[in-house]
Amino acid sequence: MLLLAGVTPVSAASITCPANITTPAFAGVCGATVSYPPPTVSGTAFLSCDPTSSSSFPVGVNVVGCAALNPSPPPVVLTCEFTVTVLDAQAPTITCPADIAAGSDADACGGTVEFAPLVADNCGALIVQHSGLPSGSVFPPGTTLNALEARDSTGNSASCQFSVQVTDTVPPTITCPADIVLPQPGAAQYEVHAEDACEFVELALSQPSGSVFRAARTVVGATARDAAGNTAACTFAVLVQQGATSTTLPPQVGCTSEPTFGSIGCRLTALVPMVAAATTEPVRSRLSRLLDRAGEFVRTAESLQAAGRRRGSRTALRKSIARLRRFGKKIVAPKSGLAGPIRDSLADAARILQADVRVLMGS
Secondary structure, eight states, rough: OOOOOOOOEEEEEEEEEEOOEEEEETSSSSSSEOOOOEEEEEEEEEEESOOOHHHHHHHHSEEEEEEEOOOOOSSSEEEEEEEEOOOOOOOOOEEEEOEEEEEEETSSEEEOOOOOOOEEEESOOEEEEEEEEOOOOOOOEEEEEEEOOOEETTTTTEEEEEEEEEEOOOOOEEEEEOOOOSSSSSSSSOOOOOOOTTOOOEESSSOOOOEEEEESSEEEEEEEEETOOOOEEEEEEEEEEEOOOSSOOOTTTTTTSSSSSSHHHHHHHHHHHHHHOOTTTTHHHHHHHHHHHHHHHHHHHHHHHTTOOOOHHHHHHHHHHHHHHHHHHHHHHHHGGGOOOHHHHHHHHHHHHHHHHHHHHHH
């Protein structure tokens, strides 16, 4: 009799498969090698099963099909099935990094922190974060607790946690006005601007704006302190010179000092003829172009905000601030050709306009 590969001749008039088998996965393996007894048959037949005994079975329910063929005429095929279930009871392992201490970024209220937990599982696992921030995020100043869990497809899990502590070490920025000249003893009005990536800034002045100055020269000190205690300082002088020209700019007719789109645009436009009268080409053209572009960005920001595009409006306002900064730097440059009082007054005007634009950005 011809025997086929993989089958065993037996006497078969009936076939009975073994009982269903349940077994755990081997350690560190997503499956198990399982041996099972052959089906019970009666009569003469060729017997085969798939998968064969001692095969490797993956985690889950696996169906084994068996068949008995009686070649005597008429041929008879008898079949049966049973299951081999491999259970994954092995929990994954997860190792969190040690607690992380980081400083703040130069341009953000917090520090960028990256981390990578170590995860292992016999069948693979996903990482679920229950608290904290993902790797690569900007973590705020203070302590953030990160809780992570590794979970496999059958629900086995393990967890760990670590903390990220960010210390704000970046001081605020502070800008004092240029020296102020009074033609006689009296009150002086001025603004000192301070900002910080974490927004909160406490500003202290040795002489508040509106103070009366009588001495020939008084140095005014300003200190900005943020919530973390970082500080920055600057100084400027108030000079009392009998008969001198005041450094206060002449009134800009039709423009209010309120930080609105309209008033800022008006004051930017009004500065153009003042610049033209105070210096010569090519400085005049450069300064005027900077003012024109700053005004253009303010008008663009106004239209974008009216259309509800707040993000685009803020971008346009930032561009306006950049033009005003360049304007202020070129004014105080030796090549500007501007006389001291008008130079300082225009620089003050640029700083005030920058502060007003920042107010619009926060509105």
